[in-house]
Amino acid sequence: xxxxxxxxLVAVPAPEFNLELTLECGQVFHWQRxxxxxxxxxxxxxxxxxxxxGSLRVPAGTxxxxxRYFALDHPLATISASFPRDAAMGRAREFCRGMRIxxxxxxxxxxxxxxxxxxxxxxxTQMSQAIRRTFGEQRRWNDHVVFAYPNAxxxxxxxxxxxxxxxxxxxxKHLLRTARMIASGEIDLVGIDQLDDVAARALLLQxxxxxxxxxxxxxxFGFGRLRAFPIDVWIERVLREVYFQQKRxxxxxxxxxxxxxxxxxxxxxxxxxxxxxARKTWSAGHFQASSxxxxxxxx
DNA sequence: CTCCAGGTTCCGG
DNA sequence: CCGGAACATGGA
Numbered sequence: 001x002x003x004x005x006x007x008x009l010v011a012v013p014a015p016e017f018n019l020e021l022t023l024e025c026g027q028v029f030h031w032q033r034x035x036x037x038x039x040x041x042x043x044x045x046x047x048x049x050x051x052x053x054g055s056l057r058v059p060a061g062t063x064x065x066x067x068r069y070f071a072l073d074h075p076l077a078t079i080s081a082s083f084p085r086d087a088a089m090g091r092a093r094e095f096c097r098g099m100r101i102x103x104x105x106x107x108x109x110x111x112x113x114x115x116x117x118x119x120x121x122x123x124x125t126q127m128s129q130a131i132r133r134t135f136g137e138q139r140r141w142n143d144h145v146v147f148a149y150p151n152a153x154x155x156x157x158x159x160x161x162x163x164x165x166x167x168x169x170x171x172x173k174h175l176l177r178t179a180r181m182i183a184s185g186e187i188d189l190v191g192i193d194q195l196d197d198v199a200a201r202a203l204l205l206q207x208x209x210x211x212x213x214x215x216x217x218x219x220x221f222g223f224g225r226l227r228a229f230p231i232d233v234w235i236e237r238v239l240r241e242v243y244f245q246q247k248r249x250x251x252x253x254x255x256x257x258x259x260x261x262x263x264x265x266x267x268x269x270x271x272x273x274x275x276x277x278a279r280k281t282w283s284a285g286h287f288q289a290s291s292x293x294x295x296x297x298x299x
Numbered sequence: 300c301t302c303c304a305g306g307t308t309c310c311g312g
Numbered sequence: 313c314c315g316g317a318a319c320a321t322g323g324a
Contacts (some may be wrong), residue, residue, distance in 0.1 A: 026305065117306035123322065124305080169320030176309080211307045232305035251314070275305075302324085310322085 009050070009057040012066055016076040018098025019051040025099055025276040027221050029125045030132065030149075031110055039141060041132070041148045042069055043105055046141035059141075071100045071224075076108030079226075079266045087285050088242045089270065092277035099271055099276065101220060106189050107182065108149040114209040115168055116217075123167070130166035131155075155179035174209025181207060197225050212256075220268040229259045229267040234278050 023031045024040055025251070031040040037050025037057070042065060050057050051064060058066040067073065076098075083089050115127045132147035135154050137148050155163075156179040163172035181187045187207060192200045198218065204215040212231075219228035236255065243258065244250045263270040 037317090116304095117305095118304055118319085119321080120304045120323080122304095126322085164320085167321065168323095170307095209307065217305075222308060229315080230305070233303095234305065253313075271307080278306085304322095307319090308317085309318085 004119045009048075010060045011052075011055040011057055012063050012072070013054065014051065014056040014070070014072055015054050016098060017051070017054075017056070017070065017072060017100060019056065019070075021096060021099045021276075022070065024228060025096070025272060026121050026279065027272060028102060028104060029121065030127045039146060040145055041136075041139060042066075042148045044137070044139075044148050046139035046144070046146045048141050055216060069103055071102050073101055074226075076100065077180060079269050080277060082264055082266050082275075083270050084262055084264070088238065089106070092270075092273040095277045095281070096273040097275065101224075101226065101272060102222050103224055106151070106192070106218070106222040107152050107259075110182075110189070110207070110218045111149070111152075111155065111175060111179070111206070113214045113217045114178060114207075115171050115223075117171060117209070117214070124242070127167045131163075134162065134166055152182035153177045156183035171209060177208040178210070192223055197227060200225070201228075216268075219269075226266050226268045227260070227264075229256075229263060229271045231255060231259065232275070234275050234282075235259075235271060237282070238274050238278050 017193070019038065033039075034048065035050070037048055039046070039048050041047065042062075047062065047066075048059060049070075056066060056072075080093055083093055111131075112124065112128055115131075116124045119127070128149075129147075132149055135150035135158060136147035137150075138147055147281045155175065157266065158176065158179075160172045160176055163175055166172075168175060182189055187203060192203060200219060200223065201215050204210050204218055205212070210218070214230075216228040216230035219225040220230060229235075230254070239255050239259065240250060243262070244255075259267060259271070
């Protein structure tokens, strides 16, 4: 009688939004395709969402949670218009139309990105699922099962061997120590909302396994700091090939200063668009072939 | 088998 | 501040 996966769904208006792109662009790692949509854990509950044209269909009663999580209130047209007017950025903007930077729970975001260093996106997904299955609470949606991300207190009670069994390798030590610092209250994640970007970043940098790049990921994806600009291997490639072409000896510090100035108020969005576009087209050749327009680096 | 992946940490110039 | 090396694991 009831079709699994389609009972009690209600529509939420979602203009300028692409659910698939948003969930598959490498900002979040645990959503699984399910029927016409996606299944995952949103905060502490099982959650399902599917997109039909300009609207999102979600379980009745979760409309507001969905709107907030998927950041449907971000002014995407304004954000898009704020990007610098260069060719590479223009291609990324077209390629990523409808991609939004979602609002992930801070701890889940922090913990997941601690596991991300030197790992491919598919591996990060594997580790996230293993951690959820091992330590997380089980939730059901119709006849499907998902696992919530374990909180810091739960991981603080685990040990390095259990975490290594989830595939974390040397990252196990980092995640365990960070979980303990959060669980003990030594570092207050909630309080970060009251800090400006610089102070918030400095606080995150105190955590084991969190450097400049991961701190910026957490600020961007977990704290809605849309100016934060994580520089990973892909973005570094883009910056060097596109914006610093034929320039020798460009230091990390120089790249960081350039990206904060050049990409502006919504730099985090620009970064994610460039990241996804580069990752999906680099090997295909578009990217390099069309990156011949070097941009003058204005100080 | 070799290479590399959304880096961080530690160490010596 | 800057450059290098070690660090685990898995898929191509």
